Amino acid sequence: LAKTTQPISMDSYEGQEVNITCSHNNIATNDYITWYQQFPSQGPRFIIQGYKTKVTNEVASLFIPADRKSSTLSLPRVSLSDTAVYYCLVGDVVHTGTASKLTFGTGTRLQVTL
Amino acid sequence: NAGVTQTPKFRILKIGQSMTLQCTQDMNHNYMYWYRQDPGMGLKLIYYSVGAGITDKGEVPNGYNVSRSTTEDFPLRLELAAPSQTSVYFCASSLDRGSYNEQFFGPGTRLTVL
Numbered sequence: 001l002a003k004t005t006q007p008i009s010m011d012s013y014e015g016q017e018v019n020i021t022c023s024h025n026n027i028a029t030n031d032y033i034t035w036y037q038q039f040p041s042q043g044p045r046f047i048i049q050g051y052k053t054k055v056t057n058e059v060a061s062l063f064i065p066a067d068r069k070s071s072t073l074s075l076p077r078v079s080l081s082d083t084a085v086y087y088c089l090v091g092d093v094v095h096t097g098t099a100s101k102l103t104f105g106t107g108t109r110l111q112v113t114l
Numbered sequence: 115n116a117g118v119t120q121t122p123k124f125r126i127l128k129i130g131q132s133m134t135l136q137c138t139q140d141m142n143h144n145y146m147y148w149y150r151q152d153p154g155m156g157l158k159l160i161y162y163s164v165g166a167g168i169t170d171k172g173e174v175p176n177g178y179n180v181s182r183s184t185t186e187d188f189p190l191r192l193e194l195a196a197p198s199q200t201s202v203y204f205c206a207s208s209l210d211r212g213s214y215n216e217q218f219f220g221p222g223t224r225l226t227v228l
Contacts, residue, residue: 034216043118043204043219044157087156103173104149104156 022088118220137205146188
């Protein structure tokens with residue numbers, strides 16, 4: 001399984017765009033990149049997933065360069081309610097025999113203030 | 115849809131006691147998972163199941179047992195509680211095929227072993 005590295009914490013002001021980068025140098029050909037969000041005292045919640053280039057949904061964008069050795073989660077115009085821990089996961093989600101072993105690291109703690 | 119439900123929400127055990135953490139999902143997902151999350155840490159996979167009657171160990175299975183007699187239920191059993199098992203336990207479920215593997219998490223069970 002590809003190991004991921006994220007910043008431990010980030011701070012932002014409300015209304016700014018936040019970019020959280022995740023490094024995964026030994027990502028495998030079949031691996032997808034998935035991001036989860038976790039609020040205190042709650043289970044993680046799926047945000048976005050991608051394989052290459054750019055993926056966008058109503059919540060965030062995910063940028064993946066051609067070499068796929070890193071990825072960037074972009075949160076546009078954050079609000080106080082975006083204060084949470086964000087996890088980057090890398091793993092094979094198509095061949096379901098290994099999909100069950102996605103590993104959550106310690107994540108990035110994002111603090112949004114006024 | 116209630117999604118993934120867990121009971122109890124909180125529990126205090128004495129060393130050596132046993133208990134079962136209940137997990138139920140109503141999304142007809144084949145895959146189910148149990149994680150533990152220690153304070154300030156990421157989630158670690160305890161056990162997972164790919165369908166009724168099929169379970170397998172995750173990263174930290176020692177001290178736990180699981181069973182999967184139905185698609186909906188995936189209970190986690192602690193036989194001889196130890197202080198090291200003090201943690202928040204999350205149950206999750208996901209689809210078993212497709213191009214993504216979004217996991218849906220329950221609200222968690224906070225367990226303290228004294």
